[in-house]
Amino acid sequence: MTDSVPLRPPVYVRRFGTLVDLALAAVTVVMFVAATVATYVQTPWDGAIQLALVLAVLILLRRRWPMAVLLLSVGAIFVYHLSSWSPAGWIWPASVAYFTAAATSRVRWVAAVGAAQLVYSAVDARWIIDRNMERYLIHTVGEGLLLAVLISGGLAHAASLRWRDRLQPCHHDAD
Numbered sequence: 001m002t003d004s005v006p007l008r009p010p011v012y013v014r015r016f017g018t019l020v021d022l023a024l025a026a027v028t029v030v031m032f033v034a035a036t037v038a039t040y041v042q043t044p045w046d047g048a049i050q051l052a053l054v055l056a057v058l059i060l061l062r063r064r065w066p067m068a069v070l071l072l073s074v075g076a077i078f079v080y081h082l083s084s085w086s087p088a089g090w091i092w093p094a095s096v097a098y099f100t101a102a103a104t105s106r107v108r109w110v111a112a113v114g115a116a117q118l119v120y121s122a123v124d125a126r127w128i129i130d131r132n133m134e135r136y137l138i139h140t141v142g143e144g145l146l147l148a149v150l151i152s153g154g155l156a157h158a159a160s161l162r163w164r165d166r167l168q169p170c171h172h173d174a175d
Contacts, residue, residue: 017063024096025056035088048088051080055093062100070094070101070110074117081124090121091143095150102154103161110154114147 029052036048054076062069073094081090091098091114101110121143128136 021060021062025059028052028059028093028096029056032088032093039088047080047084051076051093055097059096062097066097066101066104067106067109070097070113073097074113077117078120089143090117090124091147091150095146098147098150099154099157102151103158104154107151107155111151114151118144118147 029049032052032055033048055073058069058073058076074097077090077093098110098114101107104110118140122140125136125139128139
């Protein structure tokens with residue numbers, strides 16, 4: 001008798017994934033709004049809440065369209081930063097999108113998008129140099145390190161899934 005692998009994961013696995021995505025969406029909203037309020041933005045209604053909600057909705061679509069979610073997240077962050085002042089960050093609001101997209105076969109594109117976003121972030125924050133070089137370096141290097149961690153984490157996650165998938169047939173043969 002041969003074991004057949006189901007085409008779809010069991011219901012409890014799909015529900016757990018949905019709960020994880022809902023939790024990540026909620027954390028993104030809370031963290032982004034909290035960061036903008038903590039950085040003395042006059043009111044989060046000037047774009048922060050709207051961006052946080054857009055990012056949250058995109059997180060719910062990340063498994064189906066990881067690269068589209070990354071590009072839309074980065075685009076929304078650009079629009080936010082161009083339309084209102086906020087030191088709320090460039091990379092970390094899209095952390096979930098970067099991690100998810102980095103776990104795909106398009107990791108080079110993910111790195112290119114991240115590098116472009118980092119360069120723009122560094123240029124956009126250049127006004128800080130005259131006032132506080134240390135803060136500028138922390139901002140720029142911190143965003144770069146976060147991007148490296150997210151891409152590395154996505155790659156490691158993808159590798160662990162491939163490893164698990166390769167081991168799974170071995171367990172069926174032993175039965």
